[in-house]
Structure formats: structure tokens, C-alpha cells
Amino acid sequence: MKTTKSNSHKYMDQYSRSLIEASLDPLVTISAEGKITDVNEASIKVTGIPREELINTEFSNYFTDPKKAQKGYLQVFKKGFIADYPLTIKHKNGNLIDVSYNASVYKDAKGNILGVVAVARNVTNQKWVIELRKANKELAFQNKEKEKQKIVNKELEAFNDEIESDSQYTLSLIEASLDPLVTINTEGKITDMNEALTKITGLTREELTDTDFLDYFTEPQKAREVYQEVFANGSVADLPLTIRHKNGKLTDVLFNGSVYKDENGKVDGVVIVARDVTEQKRIATELTEAIVFAEMATLIAEEAKTKAEKATKIAEDAVKSKQLFLSNMSHEIRTPMNAIIGFTKVLLKTELSEKQKEYLEAIKLSGDALIVLINDILDLAKVDAGKMTFEQIPFKMSQSIPAMLHLFEIKIQEKNLKLVKDYDLKIPDVLVGDPVRLHQIISNLLSNAVKFTSKGKITFSIRLLDEDEKKVIIEFAVSDTGIGIPENKIKKIFDNFQQGSSGTSRLFGGTGLGLAIVKQLVETQGGSIHVSSKINEGSTFSFKLSFQKTKAKADFELEIAELDADIKNLKVLVVEDMPLNQLLMKTLLDDFGFECNIAANGKIAVEKMQTKSYDIILMDLQMPEMNGFEATEYIRNKMNSNIPIIALTADVTTVDLAKCESVGMNDYIAKPVDERLLYSKMVGLVKKNPIIIIEPEKNRLDHSENDKCIDLDYLNRRTKSNPILMMEMISLYLKQTPTLITSMKQGLKNKDWESLYAAVHKMIPSFSIMGISTDYEDIAKKVQEYASTQKQSEGIHEMVLQLENVCVQACEELKEEFNAIKNAN
Numbered sequence: 057m058k059t060t061k062s063n064s065h066k067y068m069d070q071y072s073r074s075l076i077e078a079s080l081d082p083l084v085t086i087s088a089e090g091k092i093t094d095v096n097e098a099s100i101k102v103t104g105i106p107r108e109e110l111i112n113t114e115f116s117n118y119f120t121d122p123k124k125a126q127k128g129y130l131q132v133f134k135k136g137f138i139a140d141y142p143l144t145i146k147h148k149n150g151n152l153i154d155v156s157y158n159a160s161v162y163k164d165a166k167g168n169i170l171g172v173v174a175v176a177r178n179v180t181n182q183k184w185v186i187e188l189r190k191a192n193k194e195l196a197f198q199n200k201e202k203e204k205q206k207i208v209n210k211e212l213e214a215f216n217d218e219i220e221s222d223s224q225y226t227l228s229l230i231e232a233s234l235d236p237l238v239t240i241n242t243e244g245k246i247t248d249m250n251e252a253l254t255k256i257t258g259l260t261r262e263e264l265t266d267t268d269f270l271d272y273f274t275e276p277q278k279a280r281e282v283y284q285e286v287f288a289n290g291s292v293a294d295l296p297l298t299i300r301h302k303n304g305k306l307t308d309v310l311f312n313g314s315v316y317k318d319e320n321g322k323v324d325g326v327v328i329v330a331r332d333v334t335e336q337k338r339i340a341t342e343l344t345e346a347i348v349f350a351e352m353a354t355l356i357a358e359e360a361k362t363k364a365e366k367a368t369k370i371a372e373d374a375v376k377s378k379q380l381f382l383s384n385m386s387h388e389i390r391t392p393m394n395a396i397i398g399f400t401k402v403l404l405k406t407e408l409s410e411k412q413k414e415y416l417e418a419i420k421l422s423g424d425a426l427i428v429l430i431n432d433i434l435d436l437a438k439v440d441a442g443k444m445t446f447e448q449i450p451f452k453m454s455q456s457i458p459a460m461l462h463l464f465e466i467k468i469q470e471k472n473l474k475l476v477k478d479y480d481l482k483i484p485d486v487l488v489g490d491p492v493r494l495h496q497i498i499s500n501l502l503s504n505a506v507k508f509t510s511k512g513k514i515t516f517s518i519r520l521l522d523e524d525e526k527k528v529i530i531e532f533a534v535s536d537t538g539i540g541i542p543e544n545k546i547k548k549i550f551d552n553f554q555q556g557s558s559g560t561s562r563l564f565g566g567t568g569l570g571l572a573i574v575k576q577l578v579e580t581q582g583g584s585i586h587v588s589s590k591i592n593e594g595s596t597f598s599f600k601l602s603f604q605k606t607k608a609k610a611d612f613e614l615e616i617a618e619l620d621a622d623i624k625n626l627k628v629l630v631v632e633d634m635p636l637n638q639l640l641m642k643t644l645l646d647d648f649g650f651e652c653n654i655a656a657n658g659k660i661a662v663e664k665m666q667t668k669s670y671d672i673i674l675m676d677l678q679m680p681e682m683n684g685f686e687a688t689e690y691i692r693n694k695m696n697s698n699i700p701i702i703a704l705t706a707d708v709t710t711v712d713l714a715k716c717e718s719v720g721m722n723d724y725i726a727k728p729v730d731e732r733l734l735y736s737k738m739v740g741l742v743k744k745n746p747i748i749i750i751e752p753e754k755n756r757l758d759h760s761e762n763d764k765c766i767d768l769d770y771l772n773r774r775t776k777s778n779p780i781l782m783m784e785m786i787s788l789y790l791k792q793t794p795t796l797i798t799s800m801k802q803g804l805k806n807k808d809w810e811s812l813y814a815a816v817h818k819m820i821p822s823f824s825i826m827g828i829s830t831d832y833e834d835i836a837k838k839v840q841e842y843a844s845t846q847k848q849s850e851g852i853h854e855m856v857l858q859l860e861n862v863c864v865q866a867c868e869e870l871k872e873e874f875n876a877i878k879n880a881n
Contacts, residue, residue, distance in 0.1 A: 074316030078327040080235060082145070082155070082176040085162075086115050090129060093171060102155075102176070104148040120144040120152060132159045132172050145176065150779065150881040154180045235332070236299075236309070239316075240269050241325040244283060256332070258302035269328075274298040274306060286313045286326045299330065308334045397423040398640040398729060405647075446490040446581055450608045453487055453518070453530075454479065460495045461516065464502050473509060478517035484528060488604035493577055498532060500574045501597045505536035512537025512594070527605060533598035541589040549587060550575040574599075626650040626742060629670040631661040631687065632704065633679040637727075641674060641704075644731050648738075658687025665695065672738055673701045675721070685719050689851070692720040700741035704729070765862050766869050767827025779881045786874045789822055793863050803843075804856050813843035819859065826870065832862050 076083055082099040084092055092115050100107055103118050115129070116122040121143065128141045137160040145153045159174035236253040238246055246269050254261060257272050273279040278297060285292050291314040299307045313328035400420045404413065461477065468475045498516075505514045515535040522529040541549060550571050578585045578599045589595035628650050630641045638654050645652040653670070655661035659682040661673070673691075677684035684703060691697050703716045703724035716724050723737050771782060796815045803812030816836045823833045835855045842852050 070317050070319070074314055074327045075237075075239075078237065078312065078314055078329045079175060080312055080329055080331055081178070084115065084174050086129065086172045086174065088133075088169060088171055090115055090126070102145050102147065102153055102178075118145055120146050128157065128159070129172065132161060132174075133169065136161055142179075143176075153178055236330040237327070238264075238269060238330075239325055239327050240283065242287075242323065244268055244270065244280075247325060253330075256299055256301065256307055256330075258305075272299055274300050282311055282313070282328075283326065286315060286328070287323065290315055296333075297330075307332055308337050393423055393426060393727070395634075395636040395640055398644070398731075401731065402640070402643050402647075446493055448488050448490065448604070450486050450488050450606050451491040452485060453483060453491075453603075454485065456491050456495070457498070457518065460498060461502075464506060467506050468514060471506065471510065473506070473511070474513035476513055476515040478515065478519075480519040480530075482520045482523075483518065483530060484523075484605055486606055486608065487528065488606045488608075489601070490581070493581070494601070497574050497577050497599065498534070500571070501534040504571070504597075505534050505538065505595075509536040509538035509594070521600065523605075525605070527602050529600055529602045531598055531600050533596055535594065535596040537594040540591040540593055541587070541595055542591060546587060546589060550585070624649045626671045626738070627653070627669065628738075629653050629655060629661060629664060629673045631655045631658060631673060631679070631684065632676040633657055634676075637676070637704075641729075644729070644734065647731070648735055650738075658682030658684060658690070661687055662690055662695070665691065665697070665699075670699060671742055673699060674704055675701050676704045677716075685715060688716075688719045688721055700738075702734075702737055702741070764869055765828055765865050766873075768873060769827060771825060771827070779877050783874055783877055785825070786870050786877075789826060790867055790870055790874070792818070793822070793867055797860050797863055800839075800856060801860065804853070809843040809846065813840055816840050816843070816859070819863065826866055828862060828866055832859060835859060 076094065076096045079096055079098060082102045083096045084099050085094040087093050091112050092110050093112075095107055095110050099110065103110065105118075116125040119125040125143055128138055128143070131138050131141075137158075139158050141157040141159070143155055143157060145155055147153065155176035156179050157174055157176050159172050161169045161172055163169050236256050237250045238253050239248040241247050245266050246264050247266070249261065249264055254264065257264065269283070270276040270279045275297065282292055282295050282297065285295075291312075293312050295311045297309055297311055299309055301307065309330035310333050311328055311330055313326050315323045315326055318324050397420060400416050400423065404416050404420070408416065457479070458477075461475070465475065502514070502516065513536075515533075517533045517535075519531055520528060521531050574597075575585055578601065581601055583599055583601040585597070585599040587595060587597050626648075628645055630638065630645070630652055632638050632641060632654065633656050638656075642652045642654065653664060653668070655664055657679040658675075661675075662682070664670075675684040675688060682690075688701055691699065691701070700723075701721045703721045705716070705724055705726060722741055725734055725737060768782075771785060796819050799811055799815035800819070803809065803815060816839050820833055820836050822828075823830070823836070835858055839852065839855050839859065
């Protein structure tokens with residue numbers, strides 16, 4: 057009897073072990089005291105802890121919320137079962153896995169509860185969770201098993217209670233599985249199954265028991281091969297089959313199976329678990345279709361992009377040609393005008409007869425008018441080309457506007473007009489905007505008002521329309537009592553070269569560009585402009601603009617300085633190739649009391665600086681041998697000099713001004729030179745201590761060994777500080793960047809511009825992700841521009857080297873961050 061009992065125990069243990077291990081989901085048995093008594097391989101994987109370390113430990117230790125786990129465990133004892141109970145398992149490496157638990161008690165033959173069987177379904181990446189079995193199914197099956205026990209041989213009665221307990225335990229394991237589970241004997245007949253199998257086939261337990269399991273598949277031969285493979289290899293994993301419901305419904309499944317043996321090691325049968333993958337296959341099919349549609353859409357988009365790029369290139373070429381023409385025109389006209397107006401001003405300071413003075417004033421007036429026309433044409437061209445830029449700097453409107461109005465007071469007094477100013481005191485003291493463009497708009501409107509008004513008054517008003525925490529909306533208005541505008545001309549008054557009537561130009565002068573520029577400047581900043589007028593009564597031009605509020609101090613506003621007695625004997629180096637302009641600049645600087653040295657080009661200027669020190673440089677841009685840009689770059693990068701440099705330019709397009717700043721020039725002044733403005737800029741730069749230099753990009757972007765070039769704040773926010781995701785992002789950067797560096801360098805070396813452009817293009821997004829300075833993004837874009845056009849190649853090799861250095865440094869720092877995150881988790 058003892059032998060029979062021992063063998064039966066071994067058999068039941070073997071059977072139970074096969075059932076436990078057949079489950080694809082983590083399965084655990086827990087004692088009444090809450091200690092783990094058994095686990096399957098899936099539980100070991102989900103916790104990362106060996107079976108020996110799990111056994112006899114507190115089951116609640118392996119969840120993010122132990123109290124919630126214990127509460128669920130108590131519910132099992134109270135109700136006999138729980139279903140769909142959500143918990144989060146904590147892997148020893150820190151990974152978190154969301155699961156849904158089904159659990160039920162198992163009892164001995166007398167009905168005493170021995171413990172709990174719990175099965176977890178991973179629901180981390182699923183949109184739904186399969187409905188878990190109810191525990192009352194288990195009770196029905198338990199009653200049936202009790203009936204079967206009545207026919208057990210009387211020899212087993214002595215240990216019937218233990219066998220009954222083992223059966224209950226086995227039954228609990230079978231029913232706890234969320235997937236269809238079936239046991240098959242060596243003849244291929246079904247010997248046991250759970251409720252999930254009856255649902256998926258639509259047959260009862262009685263109908264399924266002792267039938268051939270091959271009958272329930274669309275491919276019986278393939279099912280036979282699965283069955284045979286289990287016997288041959290001891291197990292199978294993830295083999296695809298399709299189960300057929302009795303009503304014809306088909307369910308795609310993946311089979312896992314393993315053999316179970318008797319006490320002598322002989323194979324008694326097979327335990328097979330099926331995982332329903334119908335939804336996954338549907339999603340995969342939809343994904344494939346989506347990919348096909350996406351590829352088709354991409355092809356269509358690429359064709360449209362190609363056409364758009366061709367059209368854009370044609371338009372850009374036209375704009376560049378226009379800009380080049382205007383730039384050349386500006387330079388060619390301004391250069392002689394600089395000398396004409398400059399020497400006229402110089403002559404006006406000498407002793408002259410009244411006639412001579414009258415003639416010179418006429419020359420100066422004509423020169424000034426011509427310069428205004430050139431400026432108007434260039435401004436319109438810049439707006440049309442999208443090159444007009446607007447600064448966003450803090451300034452005091454209450455000081456800025458009166459200073460500008462002061463320039464018109466003499467003209468207004470000369471015409472015996474009255475200027476009325478109305479300023480709203482509710483306007484904040486400091487605002488953020490572009491005061492220069494604002495002055496330009498108001499100046500154009502005031503010029504028109506003065507021009508077309510012969511008696512009465514001109515009223516300039518500023519009032520606050522709206523205000524919130526961040527911005528204000530302000531209305532500016534210029535009213536006059538002049539000739540007015542005919543009603544049929546009002547709608548066209550802002551068009552290029554339009555004036556109020558055909559006789560306006562003859563009587564009052566002008567080109568009709570001023571109002572066109574005003575409209576463009578207002579609307580490009582997001583504002584609006586309006587005009588109302590009556591013939592012989594006057595006109596009112598009003599416009600609205602919004603400005604940002606700020607607590608910052610106003611930027612330094614340039615004031616026209618008078619001659620400063622303390623600023624004498626400045627040593628000035630004038631770099632200018634035109635003899636006429638050299639003479640003019642020397643004359644102006646002599647009047648200021650400054651010492652002047654002349655250099656005919658940038659190369660000579662550099663040589664002079666090596667033998668003599670200077671306080672400031674006035675640098676022309678267009679010169680032979682070494683132009684102003686090249687000379688400034690050499691002075692900043694090779695000579696490491698911070699001497700103030702003011703550009704003298706006859707071309708005031710935004711392209712030149714941006715380039716002036718990029719090479720390290722401190723300021724610029726347009727030709728013809730306004731001597732008072734030149735004096736103010738020179739004195740202002742020399743007085744600054746220390747002198748603030750717009751450094752070239754090489755100096756600006758050098759990092760010391762202690763400076764970090766990365767900042768992972770952005771990555772932390774985007775990944776919500778998920779260490780696994782952060783490590784994955786860093787790994788991708790470390791994997792792709794060395795290849796991109798190599799492609800970039802090789803592209804430049806081989807003059808393979810497409811390869812260079814592509815490599816840099818792929819680098820740019822990673823700068824913001826890894827917190828690398830936006831300055832490098834700007835450098836990368838300049839390299840891209842060079843790769844596209846092969847123009848303006850100054851410093852291209854240096855810029856590629858800077859990109860290489862920062863990417864290499866970023867890789868080294870990211871390796872350290874990766875290891876730190878890994879060790880912390």
C-alpha cells in the first residue's frame with residue numbers, strides 16, 4: 057500500500073508540474089499564510105528571480121503596491137476567487153509589467169482551504185484583456201471529480217483524502233489558465249480540458265472527452281505533426297494552428313505543449329495550451345496595408361515635393377537675381393553719393409558766399425532725396441524677398457518716440473504748422489519690439505503729413521487699446537489738415553508708386569513708395585493700417601501693433617552725441633580702397649580730432665595692425681586682395697584681437713548685415729556716412745568697458761574640458777524619466793553618430809555635396825534631443841547651405857571640424873550618462 061501511495065503521489069506531482077509549466081502566463085501557488093509554495097518558468101522570467109529564491113517568500117514583495125496585492129489575496133479567501141484584478145509586477149532590474157490576475161482557492165478532500173492558485177496575464181501592451189474565468193465553474197468541475205472518486209478502487213481509500221487534495225490542486229491549475237488548455241493521452245484522445253477550450257470549440261466537456269483532438273482544427277495533418285513533435289522533443293513552442301468552432305467560426309492560435317510522465321518516467325500524455333492570436337493577426341494585416349498605403353502616399357508626396365522644389369528653386373533664383381541686382385545697384389550708386397554728400401557737408405562748414413551756400417544746399421538736398429529713394433526701393437525688395445527682419449529688444453517708447461519727433465520740429469516750424477502730441481500714460485514703460493522699424497513707419501507718415509499740409513496742424517497720438525499679462529496692443533495715428541486724398545484713390549494709396557493725384561508728384565515730389573513700405577512693415581509684424589481722408593480737410597493714417605511686455609531694462613538707445621572733449625586722439629584705422637572715400641573719411645576724422653591711418657585693403661590693414669596699435673577700425677566691405685569680411689575674420693580668429701570694428705557699407709541688404717555680425721563686426725554704418733551718427737557709434741564702442749565683441753563662431757563655441765556640451769533635461773521630459781527609454785535613445789545616438797561624422801568628413805574631402813548635406817541633415821534633430829547648444833544647429837545649417845550651393849565657402853572646413861568635435865564630446869559624455877542610468881537601475 058505504501059508503494060502504491062508513493063507512486064500515486066509522484067504521478068500526481070508530475071501531472072501538476074506539467075500543468076503549471078504549460079501555462080504561458082505567470083502562475084504561482086500561495087499558502088494560507090501568504091507564502092509562495094510553487095511557481096512556473098513564466099513567473100521566474102517576469103520577476104528575474106530563481107525558483108529557489110521565490111519559494112517560501114512573501115508573495116506581495118514582488119508588486120509595486122504590496123498592500124493592494126495582500127488585499128486581493130484576502131478577497132480570494134473571502135469569496136473563493138477573484139477575476140481581472142489589476143497589479144504591477146516589479147522585475148529585479150526595475151522593469152514594471154502591468155498584469156491582470158485570476159485566482160481561486162484549492163481545498164483538501166474535506167473542503168478545507170489549503171491555499172490559492174493565481175495566474176497573471178500581461179496587459180502592458182494590450183488594448184483589452186480576455187475575460188477571466190469565474191470561480192463557480194471550478195466548483196462544478198470539482199463536484200464531477202468527486203463523483204469520479206466513488207469508483208476508485210477500495211485499496212486507495214486509506215489515502216483518498218490526499219489524492220482528493222491533489223486532484224483539487226490539479227483542477228485549480230487547469231481552470232486557472234486564461235487560454236484553452238487540453239490534456240491528451242498517447243493515443244491522441246482528449247482526457248481533460250478547461251472551460252476556455254469548450255468556449256472556443258462550442259462543445260461541452262462530455263462531447264470533447266475521449267475524442268480525437270485532431271478533429272477540431274482546419275488542418276488535422278498539421279495538428280498531428282504538432283502532437284507528434286511534442287512526443288518527439290518533449291515540448292513545442294509557438295506553433296500556429298486554426299481551431300474551428302462548431303458554428304464555423306475560425307480562431308488563429310499559437311500552441312505551446314509539453315509531455316507529462318508517470319512515476320516510472322513513462323510518457324502518459326501531453327498538456328497543450330493555445331494562445332488566441334486572431335486580434336494580433338488582424339492588427340498585423342492592417343499594419344501591412346497601412347504601410348503599403350503610406351508608401352504610396354510617400355511616393356505621391358515625393359513627386360509633389362520634387363515639383364514644388366523645382367518651382368521654389370526657379371522663384372529663389374529669380375529673387376536672388378533681383379537681390380543681387382539691387383545690392384550691386386545700391387553699392388554702385390551709394391559709393392559716389394557718399395563722396396558727393398560727404399564733401400558737400402564738409403564744404404558747408406567752410407566760409408562761403410550766400411550763393412555758394414545756396415548751391416551746396418541744393419546739391420545736398422538732391423543727394424538726400426536720391427538716398428531716400430534708394431532706401432525705399434531696397435526696403436520694398438527686402439520685404440518682397442522675405443529678407444526683412446525685425447528685432448525684438450526692450451525699449452522705452454516714452455523716450456524713443458519724442459526723440460524721433462524732434463527731428464521733424466524744424467520742418468514743421470518752417471511751414472508755420474503746429475505739432476500736437478498726445479501720449480497715453482497707461483502704456484507700460486518698457487516694451488519689447490523693433491524701435492527702428494517703428495520709427496521708420498512713423499517717420500514716413502509724418503513726412504507725408506508735413507509734405508501735404510500748408511496750414512493748420514499735425515497731430516500725433518499714441519493710445520493703449522488692449523492689455524493682458526503678456527502683451528499690449530497700441531494704436532498710433534498721424535492726422536493732418538492738408539490737401540486730403542480723393543475717395544477713389546484711397547484703396548490704391550498703399551500700392552507701389554501710387555500717389556493721391558497725377559499732379560502730386562509734380563507739385564510735392566516723391567515716388568509714392570513711402571506708404572507702400574509703411575503697409576508692408578506694419579502687416580509683416582502682424583499689425584493693420586487704416587486711412588480716412590477728406591479733400592481739403594486733411595487725412596488720418598492710423599495703425600495698430602502689438603508689443604510684448606517685459607520687466608527687463610531697455611536696451612541702450614543710440615543718441616547722437618555731441619563732440620566729447622574727453623574723447624580725443626583716438627587712433628583710427630580706415631580700411632577703404634576708393635581714394636575719394638579715403639579723403640572724405642580722413643576729413644571727417646580730422647574734424648573729430650581723431651588720428652587717422654589709411655589702408656587700401658584688408659591685407660594692408662592686417663600688416664599695419666602688427667606694427668601699430670589702434671583704438672577702432674572703420675572697415676569697408678568690398679575691396680581687392682582681402683575684403684572686409686576676410687580681414688575681420690583674420691583679426692578675430694588669427695590675431696585674437698577684440699578691437700571694435702565698424703563696417704562701412706554701401707550695400708545695406710540684410711545679407712551683408714548678417715554676414716557682418718557672423719564674422720565679428722561690432723556695428724555698421726551705411727554710406728553716405730552721417731558724420732554725427734558715425735561719431736556716436738565710434739564713441740559708444742570705445743567707451744564700453746569691456747568692449748563687447750560679436751565673437752566669431754569658433755571662439756564662441758569652444759568648450760573647456762570642464763564644460764559639458766549635453767543637457768539631458770529635454771530627454772528626461774520627453775521620456776518621463778523612463779530609464780529604459782532614455783538608455784535606448786542614448787544607444788541610438790551613440791550608434792548613428794560616428795557613422796554620420798565619417799560620412800560628413802568624407803563628403804567634404806571628396807566634394808560629395810549630397811553625402812555631406814545628408815549627413816549633416818541627419819545630425820541636426822539630435823542636437824535638441826541631447827541638449828547640445830543651438831549654435832551648432834546654426835553651424836550645421838550653414839554647412840547644408842554650402843553643400844547645396846557651393847557658395848560662400850569661408851570657414852566651411854572649420855565648421856565641419858566644430859561639428860565633429862562637439863559630436864565626439866557628446867558621445868563621450870553620453871556613454872557616462874548611459875552607465876550611470878544603468879547602474880542606478
